[in-house]
Amino acid sequence: MKREITTGVRSATAAGRRQAPLAAVVPSFPLPFTTVDVVIFTVLDNNLSVLLVQRPDNRDEPFPKAWALPGGYVDIGRDEDLAACARRKLFEKTAVVSPYLEQLGSWGSANRDPRGWSATHVYFALIPSQGLALAKGANAADVGWSQVDQVLKRHRLAFDHEAILRAAVERLRSKVEYTSLPAYLVEEPFTLPQLQRTYEVVLGRSIDKSGFRTRMLAADFLDEAGYVEGESNRPAMGYRVRDRAVPVVFPRTFSPRHQE
Amino acid sequence: MKREITTGVRSATAAGRRQAPLAAVVPSFPLPFTTVDVVIFTVLDNNLSVLLVQRPDNRDEPFPKAWALPGGYVDIGRDEDLAACARRKLFEKTAVVSPYLEQLGSWGSANRDPRGWSATHVYFALIPSQGLALAKGANAADVGWSQVDQVLKRHRLAFDHEAILRAAVERLRSKVEYTSLPAYLVEEPFTLPQLQRTYEVVLGRSIDKSGFRTRMLAADFLDEAGYVEGESNRPAMGYRVRDRAVPVVFPRTFSPRHQE
DNA sequence: GTAATAGTGTCTCTAAGACACTATGCT
DNA sequence: AGCATAGTGTCTTAGAGACACTATTAC
Incomplete structure (x- = not known):
């Protein structure tokens, strides 16, 4: 956490594209x-x-x-x-x-x-x-x-x-209601029950299994990655997200009935 | 735009509540x-x-x-x-x-x-x-x-x-899909057609009148404010938002059919 | 009357909620 | 067999979309 003292002058590289580059400025007023x-x-x-x-x-x-x-x-x-x-x-x-x-x-x-x-x-x-x-x-x-x-x-x-x-x-919980963000919280490959548990942990409430699976599979952002054993008695299909760069946005939130 | 030179020392007022107040610090490294x-x-x-x-x-x-x-x-x-x-x-x-x-x-x-x-x-x-x-x-x-x-x-x-x-x-357009933000863009009292036009201007596309009215009135965030004349042939009901402090969040976006 | 805009009614569709059901593998 | 968990099917509901319809005013 200790911050080293740096003595360099402000860099103004690659700036001022459409004009003669200005020299870095030494401020004459206190900065936050x-x-x-x-x-x-x-x-x-x-x-x-x-x-x-x-x-x-x-x-x-x-x-x-x-x-x-x-x-x-x-x-x-x-x-x-x-x-x-x-x-x-x-x-x-x-x-x-x-x-x-x-x-x-x-x-x-x-x-x-x-x-x-x-x-x-x-x-x-x-x-x-x-x-x-x-x-x-x-x-x-x-x-x-x-x-x-x-x-x-x-x-x-x-x-x-x-x-x-x-x-x-607050931001995380609200986005989890309508995005695939929890997929970033579980190691791949993950099963749908694992993903659902992650949603439930973040939201602090349980979600209906059927609706959850329908939503996840209908969004078409997961690729099957073979069965995963050991998590429970019955093996479950493992999945990886197709494109980790962008989270998926669902058209509605979970449980619109209870929210205003 | 010209910035006056202020010479004051950093203020540390009302800080360090649960400890002896620390003196303001003069930085030993360059600040952005x-x-x-x-x-x-x-x-x-x-x-x-x-x-x-x-x-x-x-x-x-x-x-x-x-x-x-x-x-x-x-x-x-x-x-x-x-x-x-x-x-x-x-x-x-x-x-x-x-x-x-x-x-x-x-x-x-x-x-x-x-x-x-x-x-x-x-x-x-x-x-x-x-x-x-x-x-x-x-x-x-x-x-x-x-x-x-x-x-x-x-x-x-x-x-x-x-x-x-x-x-x-981008942020404005995406929030307008599911909030009452455009109500901040029109002078009160406004009519529902005026509000709808504001939505349409921000979103850059037209919205169905019936669904729009149903959504606005069902959200129960508008108070009637008497008929407004002069906008068109037929007078329209004017409205004011009940609580300007907080925008309303609707349970769905407009036009979920077209968006991913 | 006609034109123009305000406002309503009806039908369909999507996707969620609730919940009962079947399937598979372990002991 | 019995249990635990994976996965499916069916019915209902909220609310949006499409669009035809009625209502009220100016001219």
Whole structure:
């Protein structure tokens, strides 16, 4: 988490395409801090879980020992853009390379960080839990998965990270109602019952089996990948998503009867 | 657009609630620039339109004379948070106080601004066109409404504002399929035919009258406000939205048959 | 009366919800 | 055989789409 001091001048490469390039500008007014935070979700033991890191036990740092979302300052020397910065922070914690990554929004205000006016750009990532080994970086003890429900009930997260986590969960749940996002939370090949359990874990309620299967198969985004044994007595068909780049959008939400 | 030089120290007020307040920090590494841009939509003469400002004709400024979205640097002395900054910029251009304002996302990279690494937080606003007088500030000639379709076809906007505008239009169109957002684009009281025309203008296609009326009235978010005459031969019932704070979400999109 | 727009009624279709049913493999 | 889980079929319902119909005003 410690940020190295970079001494380079602002780079203005490849800019100003239709005019003479302008020199990088040294600002004459104070700038906000710019950070990127990542809300990394997975499903662990049938619980929606989020990756948290513990802040250093150092009185000079804000929120010492408190748990926080992984993130940190944008490094204008290393990060080409915001998404690259988010991918870097994700990889540093999980060694996962190409997950589902979506921009959630930004939070910026005078007092969210005691060190001064700061704005954070927040991304959320979905990764399957199997085969996941947290990066054994400097401080593995400071990183861990927590159940989202527990975190929102008990812990007090650093900064405004509780509000950010709530927004991320809300966005995830609402999109899960009409997209195939949970397919990014299970290892391939997965069976339809496994996928359905993932939906149910994220949504926190059960879904009718018949309707679920009809919807998934009618959307025509899954390829059969042979029977998978061992999950239960009867083997089930395994599936892979045809195009992992784009999640599928269904024409309706689940359970429109209960929602306004 | 000229930014005054502010000399104040970073404020750390009301921060560090559960610990001794930390002093504001002077950064030891270069920071990106932080800006806020606003995509302001209205419907003008049955065309979805966006407010653009012309950049100064000054060789020292990037993209001189090019059209751009209204926006600028966050002023950490004046702007309490990002949304307040967006509201300020909206008011400076349109004198509109409390429109529909939603965060669209953020764009940040090393080369989107030739002056250096910058990140912009983008909001989009919906305002009714009637009774709208552009703020007669310093430079009224530099501000104006443009049809979105024309802008995306002909103009070359400054910075990455064309990509931002495309994202804003995409977000608006997709939300209009299943929300009451167009109600923010017409002056109250409005008739259902007026509202339907607004939907059709934003979506760029016609909608069946019967289904439209059924959906709007079944959602139970409109209050009758007496008959409105003069719009056509036959007077039509005028409506006001019951709660302007929250748009209505419909259970399905329009025309699910044609979309994937 | 006609023209123009406001507003309604009817029929069909899609896809979800509920739930009973069959199928397959383990012990 | 009995159990657990995989997978199917059938009936109902909500709400959209298409489109024909009636209603009210100006001229």
